[in-house]
Amino acid sequence: MPRLVSKSLNQMPSSKLKLWDFLKNKSNDLVNLPLEFTKADPQSVVQIFTFGTVYPVFSKLTPEQQKSTPLYAWFKEFSQIPAVSKAIKDATSHIKIERVKEKNTGESHVAKGVSLKELDPSVKLAPKAGERNILITSALPYVNNVPHLGNIVGSVLSADIYSRYCKQRGYNTLFVCGTDEYGTATETKALEEKVTPRQLCDKYNKIHKEVYDWFQIGFDHFGRTTTQKQTEIAQDIFMKLHKNGYLEEQVMKQLYCPVHNGYLADRYVEGECPKCHYEDARGDQCDKCGGLLDPFELINPRCKLDNATPEPRDSKHVFISLDKLEPKLRAWVEKASTEDVSQEI
């Protein structure tokens, strides 16, 4: 009978075919190894592991094939030990030895009786009574930069896939996005490029649109936050929140540049990193040590545009009191998760 040690177990090939070759042809090589397989021993760790390893192959062999392997007598004896045969019975009664390979035709996952509706691009998309109406938006990209792959993967691609799915299912779907053009960062970038904020936004809105078109992101509408309609909608939402007491003012300290007369977005403040003392850390992050920063932590802060020393100033900010809105919002989310509320929007 062959002998086996754990060294040989490590060398066992993994695929079944190779294991079969190994059992049939190579196990004679083991004869001279010190651990004996002459007697089945349920206390032997090596035998337990060996049995577990060869069982899936052995159990599928014909009796002739089994007999042709040098391990046959040992395998038979080991499997007839009462505790082992009970364990085999228990394990195989509820665990398949090997997963049945599925036929990946996709057929079983396709709902029957669904017809695809051709979309007519000349028809204006609007909610329809009695239909499932789906509005999809993705995070509005800031317009003061050129979008990179991460912007597309991180925000618009998933929405685009969902939108295409909904349209294929024939749902009345509107997928909108656009450039976010307001904010201190836009103003500062315009100063940096020596153009007006409007010129800056026009330039980068065009670049954004071209990039998304190139990637064939299928927006139904790609707009801008500076259009008249958008302004009306945003001001309407703001005024309603204000009238109903959902807004509150809070004073915050922000860094202000006395030379170009403007508040500074975090990354327009530069200075020495308080953690690694890199001299060109930004107010939001240090590119050398990767640490996240608060612009007030920077040592010797300076304005990125003109190197002036910024000063902390109080500035008033308006916040939405989400805590006051929570009960209404929670009730609506709970309703929306079980009922179709698309007609209520």
Ligand SMILES: [Zn+2]
């Ligand atoms: Zn400045």
Ligand SMILES: [Zn+2]
């Ligand atoms: Zn640092």
